Every structure is written in structure tokens, then in C-alpha cells.
Amino acid sequence: MVDGDRDGTATIDMGCYEYQPEIFDARLGSVNTAEGGVNRADVLLLNGSPGNAERVVTAAIGESLQLDIAAPPSRPGPLCSRYVVYAWVGEPDPLGVSVQERAGYFLGWTAFPTVFSGGSPQPLRLWNTFGHEPVLGEPDFASEKAPTTLFSLPDGRLTAITATFQGFVEDDAAPNDFRVATTNGLVLRVE
Numbered sequence: 001m002v003d004g005d006r007d008g009t010a011t012i013d014m015g016c017y018e019y020q021p022e023i024f025d026a027r028l029g030s031v032n033t034a035e036g037g038v039n040r041a042d043v044l045l046l047n048g049s050p051g052n053a054e055r056v057v058t059a060a061i062g063e064s065l066q067l068d069i070a071a072p073p074s075r076p077g078p079l080c081s082r083y084v085v086y087a088w089v090g091e092p093d094p095l096g097v098s099v100q101e102r103a104g105y106f107l108g109w110t111a112f113p114t115v116f117s118g119g120s121p122q123p124l125r126l127w128n129t130f131g132h133e134p135v136l137g138e139p140d141f142a143s144e145k146a147p148t149t150l151f152s153l154p155d156g157r158l159t160a161i162t163a164t165f166q167g168f169v170e171d172d173a174a175p176n177d178f179r180v181a182t183t184n185g186l187v188l189r190v191e
Helices: 021-028
Strands: 044-046 056-059 065-069 083-089 098-102 105-110 125-128 148-153 161-170 180-182 186-190
Touching: 021 105, 044 161, 044 186, 065 186, 105 161
Parallel strands: 056 186, 105 180
Antiparallel strands: 044 065, 065 148, 083 125, 083 161, 098 105, 161 180, 161 186
């Protein structure tokens, strides 16, 4: 018997890990989860990929980088979903997981605190087509509604960095009547 998460409740160790929904769900996001989450959708893509199972993409110094936000499956078509995407330096850990709620509606978890939720560390950069700057943050970059490219760096980065991207997107299949979901988190490691 073990208490792997040190919460005072012992469990039987059968060679499995203890499920920690917040950190797992934080990186998966809540897009397309109105029907219980079986068909989650990745909308943040780096070089066309949502990353590995932990939502990590590794790139070499000087490798071309492009971050895109796709429209959720519930909102097909050009320029159809508003969003806010935040960028933090670093990789999240379980202590940074932040519950995102608005007017009693659960939007999902994010891997880091947002302007919306408060807390630290706050994102260093953001893209915002929702507006509502006092609540969601003042955008650092001009953007169009999803689907769109958030940035493209043909020559990549010249130095190593780890950065995390995540935010909110309009989604008619969000897990709430507010019709806003948390995007998948995406960790970029440039090595």
C-alpha cells in the first residue's frame, strides 16, 4: 500500500500510476468535450503537430517554427473562432495548474495561471481576438480569428528555450453553456 500523492489516502500499488486529472487534462485542454471528452480536439499545432502524448514538441536551434491555431470541429470554416492564446517561458509542473471558470461555468484547466485566472507566473505574450482586454489581457500581436498562423519563424530560434502555449477558444462543443474551451497546451523545447 502506498500514498503516492501524499493526500492521506493509501492506495494499492499494482504497478500503475495514480491518475492526476488536473495536470493531465491541463495539457489536453477541453475542446470538443461536451459529450464527456472522448473526442478531444487539439487546436494548437507547432509545425503541424500537437506534440507527443505529453504535448511536447522538440525542435533544433535554427529549425523553422510555425504555431497555428485551428478551428474546433464544432466551428468549421474560415475565420470562425475567436481565441486568446498565452505564451509563458518554461515548462509547467503540477503546482502551476489553474482551474479556469467564468460566471460559474467550468472552462477547463490550464498548465499555467492566465490573465483571466490570476496567479503567478503570468504569460509574457498573448494573442487575443476575443477582446475583453481587462479580463483576458491586451494582445501583443495583431491576429485573425481561427484558423490562422500565430507566428512563423522560417529561421527558427538562435538560442535554446522552453516555452508553453495555451489559451481559450470559442467551441460549440465546449464542456459548458458559455461555449468557450481551454485549448490543448503545447510545450516547445528548442535545444
